[in-house]
Amino acid sequence: ALPRSLEGVHVAISAGGTREALDPVRFIGNRSSGKQGYALARVAAQRGARVTLVAGNTADLVTPAGVDLVRIGSAVELRDAMHKIAADADVVVMAAAVADFRPVSLTGHKIKKTDAEPDPIALTKNPDILKELVSARRDGQVIVGFAAETGDETTSVLDYGRAKLRRKGCDLLVVNAVGDGKAFEQEDNAGWLLSADGAEAAIPHGSKAQLASAVWDAVTDRLTRSQ
Ligand code: PMT
Numbered sequence: 001a002l003p004r005s006l007e008g009v010h011v012a013i014s015a016g017g018t019r020e021a022l023d024p025v026r027f028i029g030n031r032s033s034g035k036q037g038y039a040l041a042r043v044a045a046q047r048g049a050r051v052t053l054v055a056g057n058t059a060d061l062v063t064p065a066g067v068d069l070v071r072i073g074s075a076v077e078l079r080d081a082m083h084k085i086a087a088d089a090d091v092v093v094m095a096a097a098v099a100d101f102r103p104v105s106l107t108g109h110k111i112k113k114t115d116a117e118p119d120p121i122a123l124t125k126n127p128d129i130l131k132e133l134v135s136a137r138r139d140g141q142v143i144v145g146f147a148a149e150t151g152d153e154t155t156s157v158l159d160y161g162r163a164k165l166r167r168k169g170c171d172l173l174v175v176n177a178v179g180d181g182k183a184f185e186q187e188d189n190a191g192w193l194l195s196a197d198g199a200e201a202a203i204p205h206g207s208k209a210q211l212a213s214a215v216w217d218a219v220t221d222r223l224t225r226s227q
Pocket of ligand 1: 015016031032033035037075094095096097098099100126127128130131144145147148176178185186
């Protein structure tokens with residue numbers, strides 16, 4: 001099938017990991033490389049979309065041609081950027097790995113090592129950006145979330161994904177199995193695409209660009225339906 005056009009569509013995509021500062025030189029971060037978010041941006045731009053890519057910490061990646069890049073550090077910075085950009089976007093995709101918590105206090109100076117036992121790090125909740133974006137959704141706007149899940153004895157990756165789709169209220173949720181060297185930092189990915197209307201499709205193992213294509217196919221279907 002021919003790639004479906006995103007001509008005239010403004011898409012906002014978040015990519016990479018947030019960093020939550022402890023002091024001027026240290027932070028709490030995660031393993032997201034930004035590769036999946038950049039692949040989403042590249043494929044969207046190739047299909048004719050106007051793309052704004054909001055990137056946290058990433059590997060050394062080339063900004064895809066024609067894509068507007070906005071850099072952020074922390075989850076709170078990401079939230080501010082996404083609200084601003086989403087106000088003018090037809091599609092919002094949250095592929096960033098956002099820290100759920102941040103240190104309560106930011107020490108202005110480098111935390112010093114002493115002979116005493118270190119203090120525990122007190123954490124506070126970060127805003128749930130995806131949930132906020134869903135609450136602020138414009139008419140006809142399509143919102144896509146990602147879920148990085150590990151299964152356990154009682155619940156599968158897919159069941160965690162289903163519960164997350166209901167909780168977040170987005171239109172589409174891409175569920176990635178992570179852990180054991182999967183998804184984070186890799187060139188390849190796989191998962192499921194869950195839709196708020198109950199449809200579920202497996203995304204076969206392939207490059208992050210292939211997963212991005214599957215996401216844009218599903219988004220395009222929704223945009224066409226709501227016109
Ligand atoms: O960057 P790569 O190395 O290429 O790896 C890609 C990836 C595995 C990071 C990516 O495919 C992915 O799954 N991204 C989402 C990771 C994540 O944070 O999942 P989550 O289950 O914690 O969050 C669920 C959704 O809510 C995500 O859309 C996330 O962006 C969003 N979220 C999470 C927490 C928070 N405080 N605010 C949010 O908006």
